[in-house]
Amino acid sequence: MADRRGFFRHGGALAWGLVSAVALTLGVSTVLLANTADVRYRRDVMRMAFNDNLEVLEDVRRQAGLAKDTLEQLLAANPVAGRTQPYIVVSIADHMLWYKSGDSTLYQAPVATGSGKVLEKQGGSWKFETPRGRLVVQSKDTMPAWVPPDWHFVEQATKRGLGLVRLQRGQSVPLGGGAAIAVAGSDVVKRLPDGTTVPLEATDGREIVANGNIVVPPFGTNQRRYKDVLGVARLNLGDGYALHGTNKPETIGQSVSHGCVRLRNEDIQQLYGMVALGTPVYIY
Template sequence: MFSQVHRFRTLGMAALAALGLAAPGLAAQAQPDTVPVDERPSGLVTREELMADRLRRIGVDNPDPAPTAPRNRADSVEWIRWRRAANAATGRRIVVSIYDRKLWLIDGRDTLLEAVAGVGMGVVRGPKGIGMRDFSTPRGRRTVLAKQADPKWTPPDWHYEGLHDGPLRQFPAGGIPLEDGTRVVRRGQHLGVQRGAQFDTIPAERPLVYGGVMYIPPFGTVNRQIPDVLGKFKLDTGDGILIHGTNDPLAVGFWGTHGCVRLFDDDIEFVFDNAPVGTPVFIY
């Protein structure tokens, strides 16, 4: 017998106050998406407008929202293929619908959780003439390879593009010589300024800007790790595609990630507790 879903989170296509642009974590005032623009209360915008404005503010000038239906025949074939695979699967599994912006945790014929999910923002053009980036959530069958509580995000190089008006370079193996004769060097997991025998660590949150150049922190250093972005929990499905929480709930239920699946904190906690390593993940 099918059991009823015992935990739901609903999220309409809310209209948010313009204040949400500066503080996306604030609660939104819900408004139906069907209200014509000229009948909306003054000062309110749709979530789609809010997300598009956010992307443009960081330099993405052609946001390409993830679709809510197949765009062409090839897209339709792939969608049908993986939806059928998800429907035919047995046992405990995670199922994600890109079009519906939903995640389900299913065990046999029982749905343990239905949750609103954020998905990839699609194909976008990066800031300052940087080439196209595909931030779509990939369809297919994946597996929960690892889980972590209180995770930190290790961003790819593209995260640093557009954060600085000047040149962007990799952190050199020999360190960065400074005008006063000191040098920024790596010591284990930390970057710092070497002054003779003294080593002063550089706070992880401080950008590495010297001589007008921004340097990308090396992998394996605390300077390359960003806290809170992934929320309280993450499930790693490989190739940089995570199922995780968030400190920015605006993108939950919408197209605002770089390919990951983003959930509200209580939903990701439930998935974290009830989807062991090895759980298959179907995305269609």
């Protein structure tokens, strides 16, 4: 014990220097290991884009701890990308999108992605998450209208403590005083006692309400087509998913969408002009 005390007393500077050096080396190694893992993961995403290799896709998915998806079906349903074909990569965790060609980034932008929340009401269950895997730009359009699915009205009714009434063609919702809500041609209208009809307005957050219920317009009516919600352009990925703009730019960078990848209008407008139909989209 005396020899040890003497060592640290007489050679203390050297001893503590060695201890500090070892600790510093361990710290640097930890940082390098983390950085190396991140670089390796991003490299694997690049390999995924170049090769369309199912084994690589599954390996990346397992390493990232991602939820199980249907990568086999996605790959089987879409053509293989050539090495020179531009492609899009979306990181759900980073809320970022890159439009790339080889190693070059042609454009990048922040995005909003699915919230991951689950809605269980009215006998239905919906999980609002962005799909992972390989998709393809199937079509694109400008100034798209949003046709809200049934879950939108269920969600709105839940938030506002209202009931739901699904309006069908040939039926009406009585309002009292002889008036009623009905469908006339392509519009949901208020029909007055004298037979006069007045088209009703509806948009996101301002749905048609009657007698304490949200009235769900039938598909094909103007009241089930919301303007401006999807921004100035949309790249459709199939199954109701898309890259699109927004009328709520403050949500970009967050997990708040119902599954689509949401961009600022200036970014989706730029991508609309750059991205061709058939472009692969890799979401991880």
